[in-house]
Amino acid sequence: MKERAYNFSAGPSMLPEEVIKDVADNLLNYHECGESVMEMSHRSAEFKEILADAEATLRDIMNIPDNYKVLFVQGGGTLQFAMVPLNLAVNTGKIDFIVTGNWAKKAYKEAVKMGYDTKVVASSEEDTFTYIPEVKKEDFRPDADYVHICYNNTIYGTHYPYIPDTGDIPLVADMSSCILSEEIDVTKFGIIWAGVQKNVAPSGVAVVIIREDLLGKAAADIPTYLDYKIHADNDSAYNTPNTFSIYVAGEVFKYLKRNGGLAAMNKKNVAKATKLYDYIDGSGYYKAPVRKEDRSLMNVVFVIGDKDVEKKFVAEAKAAGLHNLGGHRSIGGMRASIYNAMPEEGIDKLIEFMEKFKEENAK
Amino acid sequence: MKERAYNFSAGPSMLPEEVIKDVADNLLNYHECGESVMEMSHRSAEFKEILADAEATLRDIMNIPDNYKVLFVQGGGTLQFAMVPLNLAVNTGKIDFIVTGNWAKKAYKEAVKMGYDTKVVASSEEDTFTYIPEVKKEDFRPDADYVHICYNNTIYGTHYPYIPDTGDIPLVADMSSCILSEEIDVTKFGIIWAGVQKNVAPSGVAVVIIREDLLGKAAADIPTYLDYKIHADNDSAYNTPNTFSIYVAGEVFKYLKRNGGLAAMNKKNVAKATKLYDYIDGSGYYKAPVRKEDRSLMNVVFVIGDKDVEKKFVAEAKAAGLHNLGGHRSIGGMRASIYNAMPEEGIDKLIEFMEKFKEENAK
Numbered sequence: 001m002k003e004r005a006y007n008f009s010a011g012p013s014m015l016p017e018e019v020i021k022d023v024a025d026n027l028l029n030y031h032e033c034g035e036s037v038m039e040m041s042h043r044s045a046e047f048k049e050i051l052a053d054a055e056a057t058l059r060d061i062m063n064i065p066d067n068y069k070v071l072f073v074q075g076g077g078t079l080q081f082a083m084v085p086l087n088l089a090v091n092t093g094k095i096d097f098i099v100t101g102n103w104a105k106k107a108y109k110e111a112v113k114m115g116y117d118t119k120v121v122a123s124s125e126e127d128t129f130t131y132i133p134e135v136k137k138e139d140f141r142p143d144a145d146y147v148h149i150c151y152n153n154t155i156y157g158t159h160y161p162y163i164p165d166t167g168d169i170p171l172v173a174d175m176s177s178c179i180l181s182e183e184i185d186v187t188k189f190g191i192i193w194a195g196v197q198k199n200v201a202p203s204g205v206a207v208v209i210i211r212e213d214l215l216g217k218a219a220a221d222i223p224t225y226l227d228y229k230i231h232a233d234n235d236s237a238y239n240t241p242n243t244f245s246i247y248v249a250g251e252v253f254k255y256l257k258r259n260g261g262l263a264a265m266n267k268k269n270v271a272k273a274t275k276l277y278d279y280i281d282g283s284g285y286y287k288a289p290v291r292k293e294d295r296s297l298m299n300v301v302f303v304i305g306d307k308d309v310e311k312k313f314v315a316e317a318k319a320a321g322l323h324n325l326g327g328h329r330s331i332g333g334m335r336a337s338i339y340n341a342m343p344e345e346g347i348d349k350l351i352e353f354m355e356k357f358k359e360e361n362a363k
Numbered sequence: 364m365k366e367r368a369y370n371f372s373a374g375p376s377m378l379p380e381e382v383i384k385d386v387a388d389n390l391l392n393y394h395e396c397g398e399s400v401m402e403m404s405h406r407s408a409e410f411k412e413i414l415a416d417a418e419a420t421l422r423d424i425m426n427i428p429d430n431y432k433v434l435f436v437q438g439g440g441t442l443q444f445a446m447v448p449l450n451l452a453v454n455t456g457k458i459d460f461i462v463t464g465n466w467a468k469k470a471y472k473e474a475v476k477m478g479y480d481t482k483v484v485a486s487s488e489e490d491t492f493t494y495i496p497e498v499k500k501e502d503f504r505p506d507a508d509y510v511h512i513c514y515n516n517t518i519y520g521t522h523y524p525y526i527p528d529t530g531d532i533p534l535v536a537d538m539s540s541c542i543l544s545e546e547i548d549v550t551k552f553g554i555i556w557a558g559v560q561k562n563v564a565p566s567g568v569a570v571v572i573i574r575e576d577l578l579g580k581a582a583a584d585i586p587t588y589l590d591y592k593i594h595a596d597n598d599s600a601y602n603t604p605n606t607f608s609i610y611v612a613g614e615v616f617k618y619l620k621r622n623g624g625l626a627a628m629n630k631k632n633v634a635k636a637t638k639l640y641d642y643i644d645g646s647g648y649y650k651a652p653v654r655k656e657d658r659s660l661m662n663v664v665f666v667i668g669d670k671d672v673e674k675k676f677v678a679e680a681k682a683a684g685l686h687n688l689g690g691h692r693s694i695g696g697m698r699a700s701i702y703n704a705m706p707e708e709g710i711d712k713l714i715e716f717m718e719k720f721k722e723e724n725a726k
Contacts, residue, residue, distance in 0.1 A: 005397030009404040012606060017391070020399050024390035028383050034368030034684060036383050038565040038611065041372040041687055074437035074567055075588050078602040082586030115584050197603050202401040204437055204567040204605030221478050223445030225438050226586070239441040240560050242567030243375060244607060248401065321397060324404055 001321060006346035009324035010154050010299060011177065011198035014341040019251045037247045042240050050243075051236065054250030061253060061261050064186050064209055071208040071228060072236040072246050076195045077103065077176055080206050081110035083226050084172055084191060087218045089116050089145040096144045098164065099123035100132055101153035102330060103174060108148070121147070128331075129156040131291040137165045146170040146190060152178035154198070155328040157301030157335065158294045163188045170214060177298050179207070180256060181340055182266040190214055199298070199339045201249035204242040256340070265340055266297075272338050272347045273297040279351045285358040286334075303333040309361055310334060320353055322346075364684060369709035372687035373517050373662060374540065374561035377704040382614045400610045405603050413606075414599065417613030424616060424624050427549050427572060434571040434591060435599040435609050440466065440539055443556050443569055444473035446589050447535055451553070452479050452508040453580045459507045461527065462486035463495055464516035465693060466537060471511070484510070491694075492519040494654040500528045509533040509553060515541035517561070518691040520664030520698065521657045526551045533577060540661050542570070543619060544703055545629040553577055562661070562702045564612035567605040619703070628703055629660075635701050635710045636660040642714045648721040649697075666696040672724055673697060683716055685709075 007014045030037050033046050040047040055070045064070060073079070084107075089095050094117045097108040105125075111118045121140060122133035140147055147166045152159045154177040163185070164171060170190025179194035186192065191210045197203035208228065215229045224230055230238045236246075256265060277295060280286045286302045288295070304310050310333055314326040327333035336350060370377045393400050396409050403410040418433045427433060436442070447470075452458050457480045460471040468488075474481045484503060485496035503510055510529045515522045517540040526548070527534060533553025542557035549555060554573045560566035571591065578592045587593055593601050599609075619628060640658060643649045649665045651658070667673050673696055677689040690696035699713060 001395055001397045002392075003397065004392055007398050007402055009402070009407070012402055012404060012603065014402050015399065020391050020401065024387045027387035027390065028380070029365075029367055032364055034364045034366065034686060035370050036378065038383065039370055039372070039375055039377050041375060042566065043692070044372070044687065074439065074605070075442070076437065076602045079438070079586065079588045082588060086586075110587055113584060114586065195603065197606075202605075202607040203405065203603045204608060221476060223442065223449075223477065223589070224473055225442045225445060239439045240375065240558065240566045242437070242565075242605060242608070243560075244565040245567065245605070323397060324407065329406070 003321065005321045005323045006342065006349055007323045008336045008338065008342070008350070010328065010335060010337045011195070012203050013198055013337055013339050015201070015248070016252065016255050016341045019248065019255050023248060023251060038244050040243060042237050042243055047243060050247050050250055051241075054246055054253060057250060057253035057257055058207070061180070061257050062184065062186060062209070067212050068186060069210050069212060069215065069232040071210065071231040072241055073206050073208055073231055074204060074242055076203070076206055077174060079226070080174070080193050080208070081107045082114065083228065084146070084148070085111050085114060085116050086222050086226050087228050088170060088172070088190070088214060090217045090219065091145050092143045093117050094119070094141055094144045096121045096140045096147045096169075098133065098135055098147070098149045099125060100150055100158060101129045101156045102328070103153065103155070103176070104148070104150035107150070107174065119144075128289070129153060129158065130289050132158055132160050132294045135164050137167050140166055140169055144169050146172050148172045148174070150174040152296050152298055154299050154337070155331060157290050157296045157299040159296040159298070161293050170211070178296070180262060180265065181269050181298055183262045196245060196249055198337070200252055201245045203245070205245040205249065207249070268344070269297045269340065272342065272344055273300060276300050276336065276338065276347050276351065279354065283354070283358060285362050286354065298337060298339055300336045300338060301327065301333060307332060312361070313357055316357065317353055322350055322353055366684065368684045368686045369705065369712055370686045371699045371701065371705070371713070373691065373698060373700045374558070375566050376561055376700055376702050378564070378611070379615065379618050379704045382611065382618050386611060386614060401607050403606060405600050405606055410606060413610050413613055417609055417616060420613060420616035420620055421570070424543070424620050425547065425549060425572075430575050431549060432573050432575060432578065432595040434573065434594040435604055436569050436571055436594055437567060437605055439558050439566070439569055440537060442589070443537070443571070444470045445477065446591065447509070447511070447554060448474050448477060448479050449585050449589050450581045450591050451533060451535070451577060453582065454508050455506045456480050457482070457504055457507045459484045459503045459510045461496065461498055461510070461512050462488060463513055463521060464492045464519045465691070466516065466518070466539070467511070467513035470513070470537065482507075491652070492516060492521065493652045495521055495523050495657045498527050500530050503529055503532055507532050509535050511535045511537070513537040515659050515661055517662050517700070518694060520653050520659045520662040522659040522661070524656050533574070541659070543625060543628065544632050544661055546625045559608060559612055561700070563615050564608045566608070568608040568612065570612070631707070632660045632703065635705065635707055636663060639663050639699065639701065639710050639714065642717065646717070646721060648725050649717065661700060661702055663699045663701060664690065664696060670695060675724070676720055679720065680716055685713055685716055
């Protein structure tokens with residue numbers, strides 16, 4: 001296809017077209033410095049500026065306080081599942097989890113595998129993760145080293161309608177699928193981390209925003225790469241970071257800034273998601289299983305209720321230039337991931353397709 | 364500068380210009396599939412083909428036997444320094460090292476930090492790492508779980524003139540700065556790993572070539588991401604890999620294949636390095652401190668012997684479009700990293716510059 005598709009992938013997923021075009025224009029000779037960013041020494045003045053600029057712009061658009069460090073770490077969420085306990089579960093070794101989907105559960109299972117004293121404080125698994133449980137401060141173990149949540153659940157399409165009050169216990173949030181989609185009060189969290197591959201940049205980096213007092217407590221014998229302090233003390237360049245992804249992330253941060261920042265982006269996201277949920281709810285054919293107040297702005301999950309028809313939906317949608325509408329391999333159905341870079345036109349095209357499909361397939 | 368520079372960076376470093384151009388041309392809409400590779404789901408048919416193709420081409424050009432797995436892992440050499448012992452030092456916990464430079468030493472120090480029973484079997488540190496020690500089979504502890512070497516030492520510009528005979532003990536080689544520059548008998552090694560950022564692709568991936576019988580022996584409580592078997596069992600996509608770097612790596616593998624493979628590339632590398640070393644040795648001004656038989660084809664280290672003049676050399680070279688000729692921050696002097704993608708014309712320009720600089724600065 002000569003045209004670009006509307007890519008509803010859960011991640012990696014769409015990036016702003018103007019950013020991709022600018023990256024392509026500069027790929028052979030970045031701003032006439034003689035090198036591609038792909039070829040730049042991470043110790044060069046040129047790349048140091050790219051990295052510092054990316055961090056500064058992120059701090060600006062997310063309003064990150066000075067007592068938080070911003071790190072760009074490789075290994076994705078899977079490595080964060082191990083790094084967080086190694087760095088934070090160092091006093092009692094107790095970790096409390098709210099299990100709201102596969103990724104929250106993976107974080108929990110990793111802590112179990114590594115031998116920590118874990119507790120599932122609440123779970124919505126018995127109801128196929130279609131809502132976010134309400135958890136109060138008293139529910140957490142007072143001597144827990146931290147509480148882990150997954151703030152937006154990519155697979156099930158839920159999003160916390162509130163920030164759990166954990167008192168003095170550091171709250172750690174996986175925000176992989178909602179970072180930069182809304183304004184967030186960073187001070188409510190001990191760590192916010194997010195794989196960049198959904199809403200920010202090409203895969204291979206997790207952004208870690210960590211309160212400074214949580215650094216430097218890891219045991220001496222853990223792998224060097226897994227100690228946040230090593231990354232913090234070396235401005236994310238203790239070893240060669242994923243330079244290209246950091247560069248594209250910085251370009252996306254700047255794109256967001258010049259388009260009104262996260263408040264403006266959130267307004268657009270609300271408009272896009274509302275349009276799609278409203279259509280689904282009123283369609284009499286598609287169903288969105290998630291409780292209304294817990295619905296994600298980023299991942300819109302819906303079903304028809306017949307597996308064969310759903311397969312047909314996904315295939316015909318792809319042929320129509322609407323890519324990756326299949327639900328996660330673990331649950332099936334459909335999922336439209338509509339991150340920042342999905343234009344409203346994509347929602348309109350999807351609804352148009354859904355209406356046509358309904359007319360052709362509803363009995 | 365409108366022209367591309369000759370970039371002598373130790374890494375990240377130059378990539379073949381035709382590969383960069385092709386990547387740029389396909390960046391917005393990869394082969395008209397409607398998506399950028401940067402936006403592709405790692406579970407999509409399109410990306411799975413890119414990944415499988417990259418692995419198959421690498422197997423072809425490196426002649427990798429079927430009983431070796433090829434993995435693309437994030438975290439660079441620093442994470443490999445921890446992953447190798449966690450996966451291999453599981454019987455006696457004894458690890459033998461040959462220390463031939465900073466990176467070999469870092470591997471050793473990481474194993475010490477993690478509490479393993481380490482032994483430095485040989486080191487050339489007392490002679491500023493200007494040669495590769497000769498080590499015999501009898502020098503290794505017979506019950507060592509593995510032996511670690513750094514096959515090409517980026518900082519000091521040395522390369523093993525032989526493959527150490529370790530008998531039945533698995534030999535693990537860090538080949539970050541020489542992979543794909545020469546033909547290698549993979550069967551001599553238990554693991555070959557290499558960060559891709561020097562000779563292959565943009566940073567953020569280590570290629571790990573591991574003999575199958577070494578998989579599956581790690582302790583149950585290690586972080587999931589650090590277990591090679593997890594990566595092997597999931598074709599390097601247990602979690603989202605660094606998709607873009609893997610894609611570019613695959614393009615470079617194909618570039619090498621259509622240009623005669625590693626034998627042809629090695630011939631070019633020998634010609635380039637010989638020309639530069641011959642000039643240095645005959646210059647009466649520059650000196651290459653490394654013992655001749657141990658000289659690297661990839662990293663050519665040389666000095667003038669006066670720090671101020673060397674600084675001037677590096678600055679004037681940069682102004683002349685010859686980038687990153689400074690030696691590693693730990694030793695100073697000069698270093699020309701001349702990886703596969705450095706054209707012979709770059710060597711000619713460098714020698715021309717060196718001769719002019721000598722005429723202007725020799726007393």
